[in-house]
Amino acid sequence: xxxxxxILKSKEIYIYKxxxxxxxxxxxLVYNPLSTKGIIILNxxxxxxxxxxxxxxxxxxxxxxxxKKDPNIKxxxxxxxxxxxxxxxxxxxxKTKNKLNFLFKKPIHLGVWFHLTNQCNLRCTYxxxxxxxxxxxxxxxxxxxxxxxxxxxxxxxxxxxxxxSGGESLLVFSQLLEIVSLGRKLAKKAKIEIDFVILTNGILxxxxxxxxxxxENLKVSVxxxxxxxxxxxxxxxxxxKGTFKYIERGIKNLQQTGVSxxxxxxxxxxxxxNIPNLTKYLLKKNIPFVxxxxxENPFVEEKNLEGENKKLIKFLKKAYKIIYKNPPPxxxxxxxxxxxxxxxxxFNCCGVxxxxxxxxxxxxxxxxxxxxxRSIGSINNKDLIKTMKEGNFVRPxxxxxxxxxxxxxxxxxxxxxxGCPLLTFRQKGKYTVNSPYCTVYKALIPEVxxxxxxxxxxxxxxx
Amino acid sequence: MDLKKAKIISKxxxxxxxxxxxxxxxxxxxxxxxxxxxx
Numbered sequence: 001x002x003x004x005x006x007i008l009k010s011k012e013i014y015i016y017k018x019x020x021x022x023x024x025x026x027x028x029l030v031y032n033p034l035s036t037k038g039i040i041i042l043n044x045x046x047x048x049x050x051x052x053x054x055x056x057x058x059x060x061x062x063x064x065x066x067x068k069k070d071p072n073i074k075x076x077x078x079x080x081x082x083x084x085x086x087x088x089x090x091x092x093x094x095k096t097k098n099k100l101n102f103l104f105k106k107p108i109h110l111g112v113w114f115h116l117t118n119q120c121n122l123r124c125t126y127x128x129x130x131x132x133x134x135x136x137x138x139x140x141x142x143x144x145x146x147x148x149x150x151x152x153x154x155x156x157x158x159x160x161x162x163x164x165s166g167g168e169s170l171l172v173f174s175q176l177l178e179i180v181s182l183g184r185k186l187a188k189k190a191k192i193e194i195d196f197v198i199l200t201n202g203i204l205x206x207x208x209x210x211x212x213x214x215x216e217n218l219k220v221s222v223x224x225x226x227x228x229x230x231x232x233x234x235x236x237x238x239x240x241k242g243t244f245k246y247i248e249r250g251i252k253n254l255q256q257t258g259v260s261x262x263x264x265x266x267x268x269x270x271x272x273x274n275i276p277n278l279t280k281y282l283l284k285k286n287i288p289f290v291x292x293x294x295x296e297n298p299f300v301e302e303k304n305l306e307g308e309n310k311k312l313i314k315f316l317k318k319a320y321k322i323i324y325k326n327p328p329p330x331x332x333x334x335x336x337x338x339x340x341x342x343x344x345x346x347f348n349c350c351g352v353x354x355x356x357x358x359x360x361x362x363x364x365x366x367x368x369x370x371x372x373x374r375s376i377g378s379i380n381n382k383d384l385i386k387t388m389k390e391g392n393f394v395r396p397x398x399x400x401x402x403x404x405x406x407x408x409x410x411x412x413x414x415x416x417x418x419g420c421p422l423l424t425f426r427q428k429g430k431y432t433v434n435s436p437y438c439t440v441y442k443a444l445i446p447e448v449x450x451x452x453x454x455x456x457x458x459x460x461x462x463x
Numbered sequence: 464m465d466l467k468k469a470k471i472i473s474k475x476x477x478x479x480x481x482x483x484x485x486x487x488x489x490x491x492x493x494x495x496x497x498x499x500x501x502x
Binding site: 037038039040041042043044045046048049066069070072073077078081084085088329331452455456457459460461 | 464465469471474477
């Protein structure tokens with residue numbers, strides 16, 4: 001029933017019991033983790049009215065109390081504000097609908113990692129790829145993009161994001177451009193939206209390549225793990241030399257040519273202490289960034305790369321404090337805490353077996369970029385999406401956060417979903433439990449919400 | 464208290480108010496990670 005009709009019928013108003021609230025700079029932050037509306041900020045007048053809703057008072061009673069505070073307020077004014085609460089999904093009129101229900105919908109956006117090459121000009125200490133000189137042949141590349149689009153169409157996906165990865169995808173840049181061109185042509189014919197992201201270490205981002213990227217309207221994600229020696233402790237050339245100054249040069253080229261890009265940071269025990277300074281550096285340059293926690297994998301010889309949870313909390317809090325002080329106009333919220341996503345409530349931390357597929361350089365398929373060595377089929381299979389679903393390694397099949405016992409009562413379960421299933425399995429031996437980073441997520445989610453609140457306050461109110 | 468001044472703000476309002484180009488908004492998604500199952 002539309003809100004307008006509902007309010008005419010309704011005598012009462014209620015607030016959702018899941019609502020998380022906090023005070024930020026004199027404003028009330030209200031966040032309903034089951035809503036798609038995100039964080040809602042109330043000024044002190046709106047906060048006063050919100051606080052009057054106690055799930056017992058009628059709207060009329062709320063009006064009478066409000067009138068004592070402001071004798072000029074009219075009943076219709078109150079109704080309009082309450083309607084806004086309901087529209088923002090922090091309150092509801094219908095007593096029987098005390099929980100926002102969201103159902104698992106068939107995904108319409110397919111993410112494909114296109115593993116163009118096993119070659120890389122770097123030897124990063126934590127990399128999950130066993131580097132060789134093998135790269136994708138022209139025939140496999142063409143067949144792969146063709147089969148991806150065919151299968152996406154057959155399974156009613158409306159959008160595809162191709163992420164060029166490797167190895168270093170810019171080592172085969174001309175081939176990458178050929179795939180973009182073919183992909184666009186085939187997707188247009190199939191009436192599917194398609195976009196492309198280059199995942200790169202940034203070394204080869206010359207002015208010339210940056211200009212071509214801009215011309216082709218491709219997006220870029222550059223890996224950078226710290227300033228100077230902190231980056232160079234883990235992102236190195238094969239001769240062991242550091243890469244910071246080369247990445248910095250690549251980033252500068254991207255900025256000068258106006259390419260849309262972000263910086264992806266992998267946090268390990270080696271660079272954690274530098275994350276606050278790196279944050280300051282990126283904010284100053286107006287570069288959006290995302291934080292990912294290191295995930296252990298079989299190809300890493302070095303031990304203890306995971307940042308201790310206590311240390312992660314300590315240094316991320318410091319980084320958050322810097323962002324909080326002067327948040328940029330764009331929202332960083334979905335990239336500040338590893339696999340925690342505030343975009344919409346969801347049941348699974350990642351799209352493994354659902355809307356996420358990896359095509360290896362040899363045309364074999366994998367479920368996840370972290371399990372490249374485990375083939376689940378090949379591009380010769382009839383329906384790649386079917387192969388993707390059948391190849392899902394998570395057990396029991398169709399496991400969602402609802403099946404992770406420790407997550408049952410957690411208020412954040414639909415935004416973190418128990419974390420990366422593979423990492424959980426590798427560290428805890430089963431999928432049905434919470435992430436090893438659970439304590440970090442729980443400690444820092446309120447801090448991330450405060451950053452987003454500060455952004456809304458800074459840019460939303462005429463202070 | 465002037466309750467007529469009551470105001471609430473959400474991300475939708477900010478997106479309208481600030482001249483953000485779509486690309487910049489998009490790329491803050493965690494591109495270097497696996498997709499979530501959300502649409």
